[in-house]
Amino acid sequence: MSAIAANPTPRPLDHLAECGADDDPALILRAGTLSYKDLSRAVGQMAAWLRAQVNKTNEGAAGTGARVVSWAAKGQLTSLLPLAAARAGLVHVPINPLLKRAQVAHILGDSDAALLIGNQGRLSSLEQGDIPESCHVIEEDSVLEDAALFGDALPPSAANPDDLAAILYTSGSTGAPKGVMLSHANLWLGAVSVAHYLGLENDDVVLAVLPFSFDYGQNQLLSAWRAGACAVPLDYLFPRDVIKACIRHGITTLAALPPLWVQLIEQNWPEEATQSIRRITNSGGALNAEMVEALRSTFPKSRLFSMYGLTEAFRSTYLDPALVQSRPTSIGKAVPFAEILIIRDDGTLAAADEEGELVHCGPLVAQGYWRDAARSAERFRPAPEQSRYGGMAVWSGDRAKRSADGLLYFIGRRDAMIKSSGNRISPQEVEDAALATGLVAEAVALGVADERLGQAVHLVVRAHGDAGEAERDLPAILARHLPNFMQPQKIHWKETMPINPNGKVDRAGLAKELQEDAP
Missing domain, CATH: 3.30.300.30 (ANL, C-terminal domain)
Known part of the structure; x- marks a missing residue:
């Protein structure tokens, strides 16, 4: 991949559908493969359909910025929605499939959803009063067919990159889930950043096993498309399903959280399952030295990327694979477009090996919490004066230190999460x-x-x-x-x-x- 520009101009999120060659594969599904030409057309058709549904709900109003909530199975629909909603000028709110009625009802009400798309089983679990009166509910089974037959597709949008594109709900340390507001620029630059430091190429095949309601999971799609590569969404029941998918699709990139890695390294991996894998990535929790060694043994031809981040600031750091064995407890250095500072309690910059608060600065910082000025003011505050970016920063509450060689080490969380x-x-x-x-x-x-x-x-x-x-x-x-x-x-x-x-x-x-x- 070519060298990354220091300050690239972010684009509307839906333009990710235009990053690959027309005939190259973009999405491998059970029913077949979508090329980039197919992806762009499908995104445009779904965008037109979404806009029409929201206009009906809003009695003919434009509906720009209206929230489209998805509580649906991983597949073509949930893969297209992040880009389609963005192209339609709407805001996508994906819900974790594991959530249950109380959490979903809170998200629907808090986001003031205009449209809810879900499968019949999930929708039937909701009770009277859980769904806002102005919210239109559609079962997911008919959406793809209806969108494909809708008519003219919307062209790539001219949205302002600072416009809101998605709200990802994440649990807080005090109470109900809170919505993190992400702009087109946040998501676009996140895709550029990850595609660059992972070294994704247009012949890569990314196995997307994580939920798309997580920023880490959704970025598997977005970063793959930024590189012109191919993504394979997978809802797995057993660890063996992941191994079978690696064999079937010649997977080159595999991401997981520590609990799944523990299950995967306990399996018997035949050479045909690992021979194509170029890189494996971990976030959502630290890997210990034993797990690092087990992963290196299981995937001997792969580079292991250990990463740290938080939804409010996307991805913060990654550890160079060359240092994983010698520095297994480090969270590495800042990813492209992120600036990580360690700040003392008195607001000054911590010295080498001195503990302080990890503060995330730069264009990956989210726009705050949806309709929650009080909690936004606690976490999103002006960047320290030492920041080269300035603006708003995420004061994570996490304690960390930076060693003399510049590597960061996570110490612990200040809150009770x-x-x-x-x-x-x-x-x-x-x-x-x-x-x-x-x-x-x-x-x-x-x-x-x-x-x-x-x-x-x-x-x-x-x-x-x-x-x-x-x-x-x-x-x-x-x-x-x-x-x-x-x-x-x-x-x-x-x-x-x-x-x-x-x-x-x-x-x-x-x-x-x-x-x-x-x-």
Whole structure:
């Protein structure tokens, strides 16, 4: 790939459909392969169809900026929607397929959705009042056919790159999911950045196994298309499905989170499955030295990219594959278009090997939280005076340090977020679900270090009323109302909760107790 410009001009997101040669493959699906010419036409047709649906909902109004929510299976529809919505002047809001009714209802209401596309099973789980009155609901089965027959396709857009293109909902440390606002420029430059430092070429075949509701998952599509390469969406049931897909499609690029890597390296990988893989990438949690060695052994011909990031600032850092074995605990250096500063509590720049807050500056920084000025002001603040970019920066709350050789090392999170299987989990969401059952009087959700998950969710509760009934019924009720990745791995019952000197539940003491008791 040619050298990247220091400050390339961002373009409207939908122009990614125009980056490959007409006859080159862009998307491999169960039903067949879309070339770049097919991709551009399909994006244009779906954009025209989306605009028409939103106009109906808005009684003939233009509907520019209206939110289109997708809660659908991974495939052609969900692959096209990010670009089609952008081409139509709409804002795409993808929902994690693992979420359940309460979280989805919050997202629909908070985003003031104009259109919801989903499969019948998911849609039937919603109850009266969950869907805004002005939101039009369409089952996904008919969308592709209706869009293909709709008529004239919309041409590539002339959108302002600073316009809002997507809202990605992510759990916060206090309460319900919050929507991160991403512009065309954020997503375009993110695709350019990743395509460049991974060295993607137009003959690459990227296996997209991560959910498109994650920025890491969606970028697998966007960066592949920026390079004129091909993406293969895959919803897998078992690790063996990933291996079979690598063989079937000659996969060159494979990305995963640590829990999936643990499962994959336990499998028997035949040479025909690994021989075409040029690079493997990891984010969503750190790899330990043992996993690094196992991955290098399983994929001996591949370069291993270890990465760190957060939705509010897309991707922050990556570690040069040449340093993975000698510096396995480092998160590397800033990706293209990112500036990473380590700032002391007094606002000055930290010295080498001195701990501080990781602050992300530059054009990859998101536009804030959707309709949440208070939380935006907490996380999105003016960049430190040492920044070469200036403007707004993401003050991550994460603690890190930079060594004398310029490599960054992650130390820990300041807030109480739980990071399990690559998912950011709000403790309050888990606690609220437990309290809503009426079976417990107090609840504290904590993350406990776990080799496979990164952190496992543990729930500490005090029963309300009959303790026996509560212990019997609470797990089943939580299983119905929380996504699988939020389910407590263990529930601890206490007669009284420990209190700290400030009169609050002693979360730090509980966390220490659980960690000491962990196997």
